[in-house]
Amino acid sequence: MRPEPKSFRYEERDDGVAVITLDRPEKLNALTFEVYAELRDLFAALAHREPVRAVVITGSGRAFCSGGDVHDIIGELFSRDMPGLIEFTRMTCDLVRNIRRLRKPVVAALNGTTAGAGAAIALACDLRVAAAGSKIAFLFVKVGLAGADMGAAHLLPRYVGLAKATELLMLGDAIPAEEAKAIGLHNEVVPADEVLPRALQLAGRLAAGPTFALGVTKELLDEEQHASLHSSLDNEARAQAICMQTRDFREAYDAFVEKRPARFTGR
Template identity: 65%
Template sequence: MKDPRSFLYETSTNGVATITLNRPERLNALTFEVYRELTDTFAALRDEPNVRVVVITGAGRAFCSGGDVHDIIGELFSRNMEGLLEFTRLTCELISNLRALPKPVIASLNGTTAGAGACIALASDIRIASEDAKIAFLFVKVGLSGADMGAAYFLPRVVGLAKATELLYTGDFISAAEAERIGLYNRVVPGEELEQTTNELAQRLAKGPAFALAKTKEMLNRELHLNLDAALESEAQAQAICMQHPDYREAYEAFVAKRTPRFE
């Protein structure tokens, strides 16, 4: 996999890859280059067998404040419809690649999470946040639709239609505590505990059955579109497939032997 230039990327021996948005002086605002490299990185991670879990976080006091006003917005004024679509489709490709990655993605939200940053967090599988990680889908405040980068697709499914409508219509920030209360954040911890809490979960998932976790994510994505009967049939087939995988027998044999399973 090609090393990115616009953010930090590191892997650990325990199967966890960490992406750190690294423009703290700009609250980790996204540039065209960051968008492109994030999109390509999430695609490339599908073929990295030693990576079992991905963490995305930010340097400094923000997770990500959205698109960079100077680098992106000024440039977009000079584009025609075709050029604008090229950019908006790139931002959506990032979300598509993140969701298509058959590995857990944890957003470790260290601070302000806004605009495109909020959408990246929303599309992640799990969101762990510091107490300072306020969040806003602030697109309407700059004259754009609140429906951006999958926000109108995912947010109602996470917090319900009524609350999603309010957040997308107003673009207002809500606190980390409120985000946890409505189910947008999985967990909120003091800032000094964020890294450890994130790492503990990432390592736990990395030790888990990668094939079964990938299948679970596939089902979560697929069943968003299915009726109950189709969902039940899809799950029946998914379980039958998992039952043929060596991890299923390993879990059984570990249980019988009263030891910790060693999953592939």
């Protein structure tokens, strides 16, 4: 069954790319309990959507996502006991978990302000294309929370190194997209009106690729960060042997021999 979220826009394109658009522009696409839950459930459901081979997530208006809504979430949390707070924080972490578990590429099109939980969502994606002049901030500490939220303390050092991650998570300062690209956080920075087209172009290219092999690549990128070299080599040997049994592997060979573009199916 095709997902039908209510709190944001969702589209499946003919090229195999699903587009998620956070759609509360008047609130800089701030997250509510409903948005969190629907995003969590959607990324879980996308694992079973065969027509979808890659995903783009973006925002409407001048922001990608400014984080949790101050009134709709933060204000309400004061009335919760510890089990209620844990229920919420686990839901936010499950969203990141489902993005990383999805064995399909996810591209973040950062059209503007990206802060707090919005920065954590962007961090969980596989590639990030940002608007020139936009900023990103992991500002959890500025509202009295740990900078280690929604996987940020695990993921961010892998992109920018421990020293820079410590700075960003402890100070909570916003940095320009250009600096984020220079330190390895963003993949590309383009003019604002080119962010979504470029993200769709990248996602379309990935959707036309060997989906199974890309899923294995994503899985091993996560697993091998804390594994030894010898364990990683064993994992990669098994993974390649499995990929060699796919139709896509044979198709790549046949296309090379026949001097034509490969037509991957993800099988």
